[in-house]
Amino acid sequence: MDCLFCKIVDGTIPAKIVKKSELFTAFNDITPQAPTHILIIPNKHFTNMAEVANSDPALAGEIFRAAGEIASENGLESYRMNVNTGAAAGQSVFHAHLHLLAGRSFAWPPG
Numbered sequence: 109m110d111c112l113f114c115k116i117v118d119g120t121i122p123a124k125i126v127k128k129s130e131l132f133t134a135f136n137d138i139t140p141q142a143p144t145h146i147l148i149i150p151n152k153h154f155t156n157m158a159e160v161a162n163s164d165p166a167l168a169g170e171i172f173r174a175a176g177e178i179a180s181e182n183g184l185e186s187y188r189m190n191v192n193t194g195a196a197a198g199q200s201v202f203h204a205h206l207h208l209l210a211g212r213s214f215a216w217p218p219g
């Protein structure tokens with residue numbers, strides 16, 4: 109399958125890896141929207157996080173657990189986790205991922 113994030117998982121495409129396990133890979137976003145912008149993705153291909161949660165709830169939990177752990181390891185007390193699902197909501201890569209954003213203030217609701 110021709111998937112950008114599968115290639116980051118297998119190392120074919122380089123990325124600044126923050127943390128990696130048998131289940132997930134975390135790496136810096138190439139176009140950061142905040143001083144800290146890390147993507148946490150399952151190593152196995154799913155189209156979006158809802159599909160992960162439906163097929164493997166424990167894996168969905170592990171992605172969120174890992175995000176919290178990475179935030180804690182980076183001394184982040186406040187951060188935003190963002191999951192864009194579907195093109196109209198801003199999803200541009202159709203391999204499930206969670207955005208971990210921190211280091212600036214975030215308006216809510218988003219514009």
Ligand code: 5GP
Nearest residue numbers: 123135136137138139192198199200201202
């Ligand atoms: P989405 O828009 O699907 O929620 O998020 C996809 C994210 O992947 C975007 O924030 C985008 O900047 C990031 N991205 C796209 N291509 C690459 C790449 O080749 N390397 C890395 N590290 N991030 C990428």
Ligand code: ZN
Nearest residue numbers: 111114153203
């Ligand atoms: Zn993939």
